[in-house]
Structure formats: C-alpha cells, structure tokens
Amino acid sequence: MAHTLARRNPALESHSNFGTMISQHGQEDRRVSTGSVPNTARSSPVERPAAVGRAQSVAALPTANGEVELPPGWEKRLTNTGRVFYINHTRRLTQWYPPTPEQMQLAVRNSPRPLSVALTSSPQQPTSPPPSSSPLSPSSSSYVKPTITSPAGNGRANGRPETSGTENLGDLPPKWEMRITGNGKAFFIDHNTKSTQWEDPRLLKKKQTAAAVVPYSRNYKIKYESFRNQLSHKKPENLPRMFEIPVRRNHIFEDSHRATMTCKNRDHLKARLWVKFEGEVGLDYGGVSREWFFLLSHEMFNPYYGLFEYAASDNYTLQINPDSGQCNEYHLQYFKFVGRILAMAIYHQRLIDGYFIRPMYKLLLEKKLVLGDMESVDTEFYNSVKYILDNDPEPLCLYFTASREFLGQVEEVELKPGGDSIEVVENNKREYIRLLMKWRFADRISKQMEQIKKGFNDVFPLKMLQVFDERELEYLLCGISEIDVKDWKKNSISTNGYTNESPPVVWFWKAVENFDNEMKARLLQFVTGTSRVPMNGFAELQGSNGPQKFCIKKLGEPTSLPRSHTCFNRIDLPPYKSYHELKEKLRLAIENCEGFEGVD
Template identity: 30%
Template sequence: MFFSGDPTSRKRVALGGRSSKERDTQKLMEQTRMERDRRLWQRKQNASAIKIQKCFRGRKAAKSERAKVREQFLSRYGSYCQNADRCCFCPDSDYFRQLFFFFNARNAGDFTVLVETCRGILNLVRDNGNIVSLFAGVDYSAVHALVDHRVKNLAYICILSLYQNRQQLLVPDADSVMQATVLLEAVAALIDPKLPWACKAVSYLCQKNVFALFREIVLAERENAKTSSSTGNLSGVEHITGIMISHSGQNSCSCPNVDPKFCFSSQMLTVPFLWKIFPSLKGVFSTQGLSQHYIHQMSLCLQNHANLLPSDISAEYPGYACLLGNILEAAGVTLSQPACPFEMAVDLAGVSTFLLEALPPIKSSSQKAKEDAAMIEEDADSADGIQIVLDKDLERQITTGIDSRFLLQLINVLFGGISAVGDDRSVVAIGAACALLHVTFNTLPLERVMTVLAYRTELVRVLWEFMKNCHDNKRWSSLPEHLSLLPGDSPGWLLPLAVFCPVYKHMLMIVDNEEFYEQERPLSLRDIRSLIVILRQALWQLLWLNPTSPNASAKTTSRENTFKQNPNESIKHRVSIVASELLSQLQDWNNRREFAPPSDFHADGVDDFFISQAVVDGTKANEIMKLAPFLIPFTSRVKIFNSQLVAVKQRHGPHGVFARNRFTIRRDRILEDAYNQMSALSEEDLRGLIRVTFVNELGVEEAGIDGGGIFKDFMENITRAAFDVQYGLFKETVDHLLYPNPGSGLIHEQHLQFFHFLGSLLAKAMFEGVLVDIPFATFFLSKLKQKFNYLNDLPSLDPELYRHLIFLKHYQGDIAGLELYFVIVNNEYGEQTEEELLPGGRNLRVTNENVITFIHLVSNHRLNFQIRQQSSHFLRGFQQLIQKDWIDMFNEHELQLLISGSLESLDVDDLRIHTNYAGGYHKEHYVIDMFWDVIKGFSLENQKKFLKFVTGCSRGPLLGFKYLEPLFCIQRAAGNASDEALDRLPTSATCMNLLKLPPYRSKEQMEAKLLYAINAEAGFDLS
C-alpha cells in the first residue's frame, strides 16, 4: 500500500458476522441457569416432602395416642360416664385433660361422652348449687388458671359440637332435642355472669368466633323449618347469646377486641328476621345500653370495613339488608325510651345511612304499576349489572322499620340536642339527619313520611336556620365525612338542600294562600326571598358552572360496592332536580301574588352564546332550559322559543306567496268556514303558510293580496269569535278570564271536535308569532303545560268557593253539624245535578277527620274533573304544532304574554325608534313629528286599532318593535300638498307594515283622518 497523505487509520469492518464462539457462550450460560433453577426446585420439593411426612407422622401418632387415651378413658369412666363422680371434676383429676385431648365432635361416642359429662355437671350443680367448688375445690384463687382453662374449653367444645352436629340435633325428635338442651344448659351454667371466670370465658368464646357458629346453627334451623312443621329448640342458643351480648355490652371488662367480621352485629344481626326467631333477645338488645353499644360498634366497623358482613344467604336476603331490617326493628323500641342519648341517634343514623345506600330502590305499589314497562327497558339496558330484588317480607320489615314514627323519633332526638345552630353538635346532627333522609328519599316510597317530616318535626326550621346562617356568613360548614357520605371538600349546602327542598315543597302543596301570604307560614316572605337567592345560586353552579355527568344518578347494584360509584355527583344531580322543582313552585306562588321581583329568579351571565346553545340538544344550556328555565330572563327564553319555531319551519321547507293552503273566509261566517277548512288540514299542512281571502257581507272578495297581513287579521277575528263566551265553548271567571265551559256539550253536539280545533287555532297563532287577545284563566294555562291543578289554583276559577273551603279548613267547631256530604251540585244553564265525590258520597258526612279530603276532592272536581274532556281535546289540538318542551320554559303568566303580549299601552317611543321612512319623509320632518304626537295622544283602544290597521294585528311584537318584520314604515301618500290630496284618508299595506300618510297641515286634521280610517272597519279596501 502506498501512503495516501491521510494520517488517520481506517476503521476495520468485519464482514464475517457474529462469532459462533460467542453464541456458544450464551447458550452455556442459559443451560447453567436452567440447571440451577431445577436444583433449587428439587430442594424445595424435597423439603416440602419432608414437612408433609413429618406432619403426617405427627398426626398419625397423635391419632393413635388419642385412640389410646380414649380407650383408657372409656374403660375407666364408661361409655356413658356412668363411673364418673364429683371427684372427676376437681382440679387434681385428669378427667378433663383426657377428654379435651381425644375429643372429636364428629365422633358419636365422644359426643355422647360430652353430653353425659354436661348432664353430670348440671345434676351436681342442681344438687349442690355451687359450680365453683365443683371445679375448683375449696380455693378457686389457688387453681384459677387451671379452672379457667377447663371451663373455657368445655364451653367451647359444647358449642362446637352443636355446630358440627346441627343437622342431626335440630331434627325434632325427643333424643336430639334433649342432647342439644343439655349442652346449651351446660354452657349457660358455665358462663353465668355471677361466676368469677365469666369474663374470661365469654371473652374466650368471642375470640373463638362462636357467633359465627350460632349463626350457622340458626340458619340450619331456619332451613329445617321450611320442610318440617315442627321446629327444634333454639331457646338455649338465644339464652346464651343474651348472656354474652349483655356481658360485652354492659360490663366494663378486660375482654380484648373481637375481629369485627365475627362479632355479634355482623354475624347474628345479619340473620333474616332474627327477632322473630329470638323474640326474648330483642328485648335484651333493645335496652338502651346494649343497643347503644352495638350500634356504635357497628358504626365504627362500617366506616373502616366495608366488606365485614358474612356471605349472603341468597340473592333475596343480602346480609346488609337483613342487618338493616333487624337494627330498624329493634331501634324503634330504643328510640321510644325516655332520654334516648344523642350519640346513639347519631350512630343509628350513620349505620342506617350506610346500609340504606346499598339497597335497591323500593317502590310503592302504585309506582311499581307505573314503572313496569320502564323496568323492562332498564333490564335490557343494564344486562351487565346484577339486579337485586329483595324478599317481600324483608322489604316489608325495612319499610315498616323506617316508617314515619321511626323518622319522627330519630329526628326529634337529633335536633332536640341542638342548643345553637352552627355549633359542632348541630353540624353533626344536621349531617346525620340529612344523610339518612337523602338515602331514604332515594330508596323508599316518599308518600308515607313526607307529611310527618314536614309537620311533626323541626326539620324545615332547623335546616333553614342552618342554611340561612351559613349563607349570611358566606361560610358553609362542612358536614362530617363519615356521616354525610360525601368527600370533605364537597359544598356544605349540598346535603341540606337535598333534604330541605322536597320536604318544604311538600309543605307548600298543603298550605293555603292565607297561611303563605298573610300568616307567612312556614317561612316568612323575607326568608323566602333569601331562599330564592340560595336556590338560584346553587342551581346555576350545578347546572352551568359545574354540571354533573349524565349518568351521575345511576345507582350501583353490585354487592362488592355498597355505595354509589360517585356519591358526590349523584347528590349534585339530585339537588339540581329538587331545587329546580322547589324554585319553580316558589315562582308559581310569586305569580299569584308578587313578593319578590322576577329578576330574583334570574341568573347572571346569560348572553347570546347561551341562547345559541340552548336549542342544541345535549348542551349545558339545553339541559338548563329543560330543568330550570326560570333561571333565564323571559326575553331570552322568548328568543329561544322563536329560534325553535324558525328551526321547525326551516325543516318543513320554504313557502312562497303561492302556498297551497288557501282559505276563502266569509266574514259573517268566519268561525264556520275556518273550522271546516282548518279541520281538513293535516298536521304537516298546518305547519305551512295559510293565505286568506276574505269575502264581505255582499259576497264580494275583498281587495288585497295576503302577504301576511290578511292572515293576521283573520287570526284576530277568528280567535275573537271562537273564544267569545256567547258561543258557549268557553266561560268567564269573575275576572273575565276564559276557561272551558263544563256544559259545552249541552250547546254543541260536536263540542269536543271544536275544542280540538280551537287548540290547533291557538297553536297556529303562536307558531306564526301572531299575538291574539285571549285572556285565559291561570289554572287553564297550567293545563297547556300538562300540570295538575291543586287547591291553591282554585282562586283563579272561583275565589268565592275557595274562601268557603278555606273557612272549612280552619273551622274550629264540629263540622259534622254543618250537614255537609261528599256530593257537589253542578249548575249548568239552570239545570242542577248532584254528583258524588266518592262512591256512596251521598251518605258520607263531612267531619273534622275527613274535611281535608273533602276540600281537595271539591277543588279537584272543579279544576280537573269537570273539564277533563274539553281540556284533553284542546291540548291534543294545541300540541299538533306546539311541543310541550317549548312552553315548559314559561310559567303561566309568561305563557299568557306569549299568547297575547303585554296588556300595557302601546310603546310609541319604541315604535318610533324602529320606524323607517320613504317618499320624502324623514324622522325630523314636521309631518312625522305631528304624527307621533297624535299617536301618543290616542287612547289604548285607538292605539291598538291603529296597530291593527297598519300591521293586521292589534298587538305589537312581544320583544318590541325591533322584531317586527318588516319594520314599520311611513310613506308619503301624495306628491303635493293640494287640497284634493290632503282630503285623502291614510291607507296601509299590512303585508309590508306600511302606512301611506298624506302630508296633513295640522294635528287636528291628521287625528281626524287617522281615527276615521282605523275605525272604518273597511276590511282591506283601504289597503
């Protein structure tokens, strides 16, 4: 090679691949590792074999030795211990040492020896009366360790023998019952509380988990009872259990703590219907000290050991449900005792809350009937989950245990211990009560408990004072996490609102107007205004700022997780529902008689973005409009309503001037022609444009092409005629408000078809944005929202009848003396008919006990029953065009505004701002200034006539003239100001909202011409 001038050395590249020697090294290392692992496994195998052999030899030797000792024992004392005497039980005897060594509970001979030993002990004690001297001789203290050991083991092997032979011993024959009785009596004698070793013996038995053995014995007897008419004797087990729980629950002893999984509460109280099996034990447990001890024990255990309960007996008897049923049944006795401790009530509420949370919802019979179809769908949707269905008797035990009486006693004990709202004690009480009631409302039928909670406890007052205090101080106290089921950082108002809202809402359904407005019960109007603010802020935070997930309310039915997967989200979802229902109800009260400005119900932060999102399914804004629309100002909701209408019209398709729905209407037969032609339209055609041609009284078609103005005029005239009380379909209240005539069938044979037509007519007016002058009674507007009418709606129909019913409600004397019966008299067109409110009502007298029922039946008859058919057909026609969810966002007062607009005078200034000018006029022209002065000087009636003259409708747009399409325009009618031109009348083009105004020289002349034109009623001949 020659020198290239490059001083660096080139990198050597091996092209021969990887060395085979290297591969051989790796293979050798892998083989070595495998050999090492094989030798290690073999050593472990050998060591295990040695241990097994050692254990086997030991067991074999022990078995052989036990057999020898057993043989010696039997040869010495006999197979039935016939050779045993008192000396066998003294400390120096090896009787018990041998017996404990060879005893096997499954050996029939050993079992006989044990029974006879116990029988001998009982006979000796019965004769002598001193069991201590029998086991210890003259000095127990000298031999107490040995005696204690013997007594503890003897008691345990007696119980173990009962458990091992439970199937045979529980067979109801004399020998088996006698053997079991002897063993149980012996155990009871050995653990007698008066004996010096009682504490150690009971402690030893608890450490050996005898409650788990007792549980299996009881369950075996329960199964045996299903196939046999007679039952075994469990009174001995009941007696021993009573001794043991009394010792552990009352005595201050040095017993060590027992594993919670094997204690009395988790093992015995989870036996279905324990108190029916052990009735005497229920009395022992219900004594205040015992129940307080064990419920407190269970409270501590459940906080730390969610899965401490034994396996369920079956799917119908989950352990937590059996535990709950037994605790509630015994707690009713405990709570009724005087001076029930506050701490015990807190623990009881906590335990009940935990266990109730795991239950599937329990429905009332009426709810079950209504939800059958829904449950079928849910089963299909939740095929991946386990459907828990409780045994009917167990379900009944729980619902009976947590009845109104139980809740009354518990709430009164909890709140009776509160000295000042806001201190630590009150926070604990409120947290315990609210958590229990929240899960109760979610699990059990509500109708049984609401009235008691509302009227016989201080629940509403205490919760309101707590919430008011926290709100005023701008600091919400955090409820104890172990009681409230919520994380420590959860808002302090969540649980109180979850309970307060449904209970207070229930109260509002019962109170009358006088109690609410005049007496200001149950809360003052000032407090209610504060409550409105709290509810509004809470709802806005839950629904807009921090919304819950869609599935937050789903309740888990899995046995491994007894809590809801996300209790915080679940309670937020619940509060958003109950708070919106209560706030809606308060708004109804405010509409009847205003005590708070409407703006108090409106949330801040509603903008154009919110309005645009409100019509999009699945958005936060859309959910708010469904659940709490009253948070949004009325004008914003009207915009949303109009957006929904526009969207439907766009889906329906474009319509031009030459629409296929053309009506020819005779002015003197307007109702007949409109009914015949509109009734022939399909629902799809009804959504389309309708073009109207009027025929006057002479049979001549009126001038003008319908560009929208003639249709508006038609809608005004047809609604005025159809809803006229003279026609007989509607009646007036004393306030001249309309509602369906209960006797309409006496006047019109086809009255129901007419109501359907009128419903679609009103819907068409709203669909096209035409305001019509139809003042409906408030209670009837509720029916458009498919709301049921109650007593407090009666003043909008018949205030006189309402006053009479309220008089009966507060009557202090004997109502029976008024000679009222459960009948009501209907008076239609001079014809009186008597109708029973209840079957047999003619013979059922109204008394002080049933007067509330009578009052509600009367109001229901007048508000709902009498006009049910008319209302149903009207609503059916109305919903052809207007969906329920569109108007659910409005209350009754707002719905009337949506139909008729404001009753106040025409806003001339607003009209002037949104007016265009043409033909030489402008906003500062002297004729225009005169014109606006003249219009301002018109009466309300003439202003409405003027508006009808120029737009075809006597009502302005609901949100103002800014939304008039097209905007109002004033055009100069004559090119010069000659006398001939000035003698002309103003004319209009309603389809364009156009006024053709000559340039009059004076206000007087302009006023006279305008009044003549708007009062001429010349149809569209002046167009």
C-alpha cells in the first residue's frame, strides 16, 4: 500500500517549513516540510516572536556561574551540533536566544501558584508539584509548597476556595489532592499517575456509575464517554512517565514490533507514548505518535508481510489472509502485535489508516454474522448466495462444500463432516448458507483472529468494546474517510490577526473545497498528523492537551510556505496576495513534507 506522505524534495532543501530548525550557518536540524523562508525568519527553531528584532541585544540576567536564569516553564537544550536553543514549554515554542524580559515577565505572571490545599484524602502524603509535562500544572521551578488546610479553611480571601458545590461529595479517592490556582480555580492532582486535571474525580466516578446504566445506548457519545470512563477507572497505578518507542522510518514495522512485543510489563503500553524517529530531533507532544500510528498501519497492511489482503478485486477493504502462514512463519506472532497496536490506538485516542471488512469488526465484538455483511465485502459472492436463498437450489447440484484456491490449485473443503455427500436442498439451504459464511469469514482465519484478540487483551479487555456496534468500532479505529469541509470550517478558528473574513482565510477554504478527497486527507495529515477525522467530526479533533480545534494562524512572510504544528492542529498561513499563490504554496507544503524535529 503506497504511502500518502511524499519524501523530501532535494530541490527544495534550502527552504524551511513550520517547526524547521535551520541554523544561520546552514542546515543544522531539519523538520516537517520544506518551504521558502527569508533569512530573517531563520533565527527561531519553531516560531519567531514579534520581539525577535531586539531580542539579540537583550538577554535574561545571568546567574553567579554565568548561566542564564530561566523563568518558569523554560528550558535550555543543545542541538545535535552543540548549538544552544531554548524551549518555552508553556507555549510549546523554541528559539535560539534566551527569553526576553517581556517573555520572562509573562512566564512568571502566567505560572499558576498553588495557594492552599482545600481537600486531600491523605494529608500525611508529602505534597509535590504537578509534573511539568501536564498542560494544567505549574512549572516545577515556580512550585510553592502549599499550606494544608481543612475543608473549612481559608483557601481564598473571602474565606473559602471556589469548589463549585463539591463540598458534599465526600472524600477524594486515595492519593488525590485538590489545590487552588492564583485566580481561585480548583484543580486536582492524581499522585498515582502524577497528572493533573480540572474535573473533580468524584464527579467522574458518579458519571461512571450513571453511564453503566445505559451501556447499550444508541447514542455514540454516551457510549464513548462510558467507555473512556471505564478505561480511566481501570488505569493501573505506578505507570512510568512514558513508554519510549525508538524507530527507524525505513524499518518502522520491525522496530515497532520489537519495542511493543518485548515490553515485559504490558501495563506500560498504557503510559504516555513517546515515539522517537532515528535521526530526528523532536519532542512528542502527540503529533509524532499520531504519525507513527499512521505510518505503522500502512506497513502492517502491506501485502509484503502477507498478513492481510484485499477482500475482492473491486473492494479495497482489508481482510485477514487465510494463507498468511504460507507467507510468513512468524505470522501468528505478528497478528498478536497487530492486536496490541489496534488496542493501543484506541486506548491513546489515535487513528489507523486502513479499513477492515465489516465481518472482522463483528468477530472482534463477538457479534453474529448475517447475510447482509457479505454484500459490502464481495458483491458477486453475495449475489450467488442470495440467489440460493431466494430460489430452489436443487438444480444447482450443490453440496456442503466450499472451493478453496491456493497456489493455483482448487480444492474442496467440507463445511460439515461428510459434507461432500450432502446435497443442498430447500430444507437445508439456510444451514448451508450459515456454514458457508462461517467458513468464509471465521473458520479460515480462526488462529489469526485468536492472536489479534490476545494482543488486544494485553492492553485492555476486548469485551469493553462490545458496547459499540461494528460501524462504531470502525469509526473508533479509523475515523471518517469522507472529509466534510463545512464541518471542518465550522470547527476551526483564525488567530493572530486573521478572522474568518480575512482574504487568506477565505482563499484557504476555497482551495480546500476544490481539493479532491485525497488532497483534503493529505492536508489534514499535514496539519494534524493523521488523515482521518474522529467519529463525531472535527468537533472532537484531539491536540496535545485534549480536544483542540483546527487553527489558522497568521504567521510568516508571503515568500514562505505554510507550516504546521501537528500537536496543536495548527497551520501557520502567511498573508498571501492572491488565491492562486496561496493554493500553489499550500500544495507545495503538503507534497514536500515529512519528518519531526524541533519541539512539536
């Protein structure tokens, strides 16, 4: 199966794309796509702030040892060539120069300072700051150890913290803690997983109880919320901060198999994924792992490995290759790996690029196969079976057997013991059709499907998915293939001087509407890391910190190409002068992008 991502165009190597780290002395570190950028824009690895013009002469105050004292949320690092650059973790940006005084003041002002602990389940537990990787947590460098108070204590100037009427919910779960930000808003710390969140875990627990009452609701959102709550409830304690997956792009299948299948503690697969492509300098805030699932799914379904095949010559949905053992002696181990990857994609809310036949989703959900399931898989086969059902089969001289072709040889397989001597007649034709479907979709691939299920259960119980039907499971894994531009546009925002009426924004959507579906999918993959849309459309598009709308930001010179931040679903669109110029630059950016380096 061909990749939808284009390789880098050597003719454009002098250009830079969104997030590209380019030295003033040459190309030190390259990232994402290619695109023309003037030299003045090359002072920043990711984004050039408005104050860059004077930043070179204004530096942060040095400490006694000569090092720059960085404000909360900032970090100093080195490139592969030893050049210093600075990371602003709060805004997910990098730059070559130290933070300016304005940036330092902004960092200190925006850093939430915990004032008190209003509620805690275990006051004897040592308090610790929320992890710096959490989007809601204050930086560790600005952490102030809070004063532990009783629920009636003075958490704010008016005598009580703002707890939104949660005082009567009882104690927090074990090792949970509530703190108050500088503006009086409560947030909650889970010391089990070293994570923070705005929502009260006691309310989440009540939601789980309520959701259990309607596990088979036809409302997908209710099903999905119930499922996510169950996963959250079953999250193991003492998970590592991340699960690292080092891979080479040209060996992504083998390296991914090695990383995930040699994991001794299967619970670690539930930790935050940290994908590292060899030779690429980057921090995975979500965009890299999304691309990893996208590219890995291409390889898993590649006919080279012999694991899957197309259902029919005119149908490009995938089914398990019943003869996979003849193609690869390790095929069962690989199918278990496929099961783990599919489960990890669902658990981490990522999408794969590939669609299975409907019966496969039903087999995963342990649902009964019906005749209508055949129609979408093999129309010719379906019509033949439908004819038998609607007519007298005796003139056809059929027996309880099925034809199987392998390596150019056709052999007959009995559908039941002694089937080669049992003729199909009016009284037994329904049994014949049932056994034929069972053989066609289940019996031939029973060993492979068993391994996929085992791999699934290594991550979370497969039975948890039975709340969904087969179509919803497909959406859960693959998203929506047909891209609705109206929905995309409706769930987007324009920033940094752009509005929905700004000419470049209007031209952008005009260009998208004129793209064919493949180009739309490639644009979506360029900006978000995947070509698929979540089940409920663009309103549920995920960023590094949860749901995040597609964003068009005014940034860059008209001579440069658009750039993308996949972790934040954002495209930086320069103020082009015409529709044709915008469309051409957008096309070049999409067709010449690959790789993750820098902070994204």
